[in-house]
Amino acid sequence: MLTRKQKHVLLKFFSLFSIIRGYNILVIVIAQYLTSIYILAPHLPLKQVLFDLNLLMLVLASASAIAGGYIINSFYDSEKDLINRPRKTLLDKLVGQRTKLSAYFIFNFLSVIFASYVSFRAVVFFSIYIFGIWFYSHKVKKYPFIGNITAAILAVVPFFAVFIYYRNFxxxxxxxxxxxxxxxxxxxxxxxxxxxxxxxxxxxxxxxxxxxxxxxxxxxxxxxxxxxxxxxxxxxxxxxxxxxxxxxxxxxxxxxxxxxxxxxxxxxxxxxxxxxxxxxxxxxxxxxxxxxxxxxxxxxx
Structure with missing residues (x-):
């Protein structure tokens, strides 16, 4: 049987998983690998793609940046989400705003660290991406057209990271x-x-x-x-x-x-x-x- 403290920690874990949309990130990770195998580098052996450490670092950098993006989006939209998605928001509120900010900076830091393994250009790429997500969440998403377009662009940017890596045009x-x-x-x-x-x-x-x-x-x-x-x-x-x-x-x-x-x-x-x-x-x-x-x-x- 789990103790009350263990149950609380477990609930907080599920709350954070809900905030970062862990299931969405998993799909994006799978998509990046499948895109690399079948579209971007179909000529390369499967093992060479799967065990490419640079590709792994790019995928991890993308996943970390996206997780941070979901967190900062939840941070700014907490009041709106309470109206639109009350049940999910109650679960998300198990993680406090201060904890959300801490997790946001940790994920962004990890994203830059993973990118630094690949190249300095990758660090610049993901730094701009992280800033773009923050700017969208803080300002742009509140406006018509530009908010929708920016959100769609930010959603496909992680695929351009591997696209640029393989130089397939x-x-x-x-x-x-x-x-x-x-x-x-x-x-x-x-x-x-x-x-x-x-x-x-x-x-x-x-x-x-x-x-x-x-x-x-x-x-x-x-x-x-x-x-x-x-x-x-x-x-x-x-x-x-x-x-x-x-x-x-x-x-x-x-x-x-x-x-x-x-x-x-x-x-x-x-x-x-x-x-x-x-x-x-x-x-x-x-x-x-x-x-x-x-x-x-x-x-x-």
């Missing part, structure tokens, strides 16, 4: 990144619709607050149709193996998304849409292996 990488950027942009706008009540109370000037739900839905519809461009290019122009199944599935999911979007009137409806977009992103991560399934089987066997 193939056009297909930018098309994949464009698709990811558009879906993340849609997710950010849906989150604004989902958090409309808290944003109004805390004077956040998001797109739904300033322009209303109908304009936000029109923008999401426009972004949905924009995703057709990278999807069609990837299916018809580039060699993506069996990953075309994923993109056909994404087309179907986005069709469902649009139907539900225009029927949505409550927060729970936007939560469903948010979950759907998140599922598209996560499914995309694990679908990367379909780019060259034969190579995957050969590597396993």
């Amino acid at each position: 193939d056009l297909v990488i930018f098309v994949h990144a464009t698709f990811l950027f558009l879906v993340i942009s849609m997710r950010e706008l849906v989150k604004d619709l989902e958090n409309l009540k808290g944003d109004l109370a805390q004077n956040y000037r998001t797109i739904p607050v300033v322009y209303g739900e109908k304009v936000s839905k029109r923008m999401l519809t426009f972004l949905s149709f924009l995703t057709l461009i990278p999807i069609v290019l990837l299916i018809t122009t580039f060699e993506i193996g069996y990953m075309y199944f994923y993109f056909y599935g994404s087309l179907l999911a986005l069709g469902v998304f649009l139907v539900v979007l225009w029927l949505s009137v409550k927060k729970v409806h936007y939560l469903v849409l948010h979950t759907l977009l998140k599922a598209i992103i996560v499914a995309g991560v694990f679908s990367i292996v379909l780019i060259d399934i034969d190579v995957l089987l050969n590597r396993i066997l």
Whole structure:
């Protein structure tokens, strides 16, 4: 049986894990490795990629910076989150604001330390990234358009760290990144619709607050149709193996998304849409292996 003190420590651990969105960071780590293996360095042996210490340090630097980003975001949004997500916020509040700041600086310090193993340029890259996350959380996220765009850019930056490391400038990488950027942009706008009540109370000037739900839905519809461009290019122009199944599935999911979007009137409806977009992103991560399934089987066997 756990003592009361042990239970309290365990709850604090789960609280911190909730704040840094540990499950999201795990998916990003997997995505970085799969992207490196199948898109950025497909010519390299699997062992060479998996046991590349420089790549590991870049992935750890990304994970630490992202963890710090979630913490500082939680720090600034504590009052808003209490309105939008009361149950989760009660768990997160087990970690005090002072502890959050301490953890924030520790994670950022670790990120720079990991990056320093690779190169000075990596240190500069992640230092700018850390500053960008802080500036977004402190100032930019409260404003329409620029807040959404910045959030989407910050979400794809960790992939550019490994992209720059492998010096792979193939056009297909930018098309994949464009698709990811558009879906993340849609997710950010849906989150604004989902958090409309808290944003109004805390004077956040998001797109739904300033322009209303109908304009936000029109923008999401426009972004949905924009995703057709990278999807069609990837299916018809580039060699993506069996990953075309994923993109056909994404087309179907986005069709469902649009139907539900225009029927949505409550927060729970936007939560469903948010979950759907998140599922598209996560499914995309694990679908990367379909780019060259034969190579995957050969590597396993």
